Amino acid sequence: MTRRPVELPKAYRLLNHGPTVLVSAAHGGRCNVMAAAWNMPLDFSPPKVAVVLDKATFTRGLVEASGHFVLSVPCRAQVELVTAIGNRSGHEVDKLATLDGLRFEQVPGADAPLIGGCVAWLACRLLPEPHVQQAYDLFLGEVTAAWADERVHSNGRWHFEGHDGLRTLHHVAGGHYLVAGDAIGS
């Protein structure tokens, strides 16, 4: 197991560089996951996040009903899985039953499953803001726990050298992505 807790005041650094995430939620015996390029940190401490959940998604209903969601940060080795997750709806298929490689992991401290094989995870409590949820599909959450794969993230920094398959994915459109590249600066 290479998943290690990330201290909450540094949890924003898991999303700060703009990766596409997977959003998972569970309620009433149903569980689902969707892809979301439209996400960002919203505060440092307590850490908050923002994510766009379209009205057509099945996951949105699970988030609204349960008041919880998890953001998992997928990696290059998962690119086909991420595109498949984004191209199907939980209204129509049970993704866990139909998508090879999709694993839901139940972890203490998270009220929704983490997605196996990802490189970072943020467990979030919904901060209800009905107006922006309805008007803009915009959902806000407080991060209550965070973890990262210690092979590529530690001490508040990503270090992907030697782990190209674990580099984060940054969706452009239509299943076309850029992966995280060189580290520069201080």
Next chain:
Amino acid sequence: MTRRPVELPKAYRLLNHGPTVLVSAAHGGRCNVMAAAWNMPLDFSPPKVAVVLDKATFTRGLVEASGHFVLSVPCRAQVELVTAIGNRSGHEVDKLATLDGLRFEQVPGADAPLIGGCVAWLACRLLPEPHVQQAYDLFLGEVTAAWADERVHSNGRWHFEGHDGLRTLHHVAGGHYLVAGDAIGS
């Protein structure tokens, strides 16, 4: 001049991969620019964006007063400039007068200056949402015009090959960035 208009329904693709942006605004004879890693697309058509503007920033006041802002997407060749912009406040210094390499470009269709040397630009009209502005420092805007550097973006795709200095910057923390890397997928 390599700046070309981007059709509005594809403007989200300039931000979809999560680059750090520069936010500029002008009002009453003052103009300023700040750095913002916390930004994301919010809708396709009409395109909308979300960006976090801390209460301590000088630019926030210019956005509130003018109702307009521009997001410019900087590149690897500008990394020192971006960090310098992020480390200073318009409350204390005139960034245009003090930062080497900072150029404000006035362009028809934008009510705030575009930042020269960047690789994409989105002119935005503030969508006033006083509650989330005050509670979360969260600002929403409708994109009214967009442009990209045709050397690295055309037909809704980034193509950085052969232009490493023009790759987008993705801030992690403290002046440390990842640059956009390989293109993968469809």
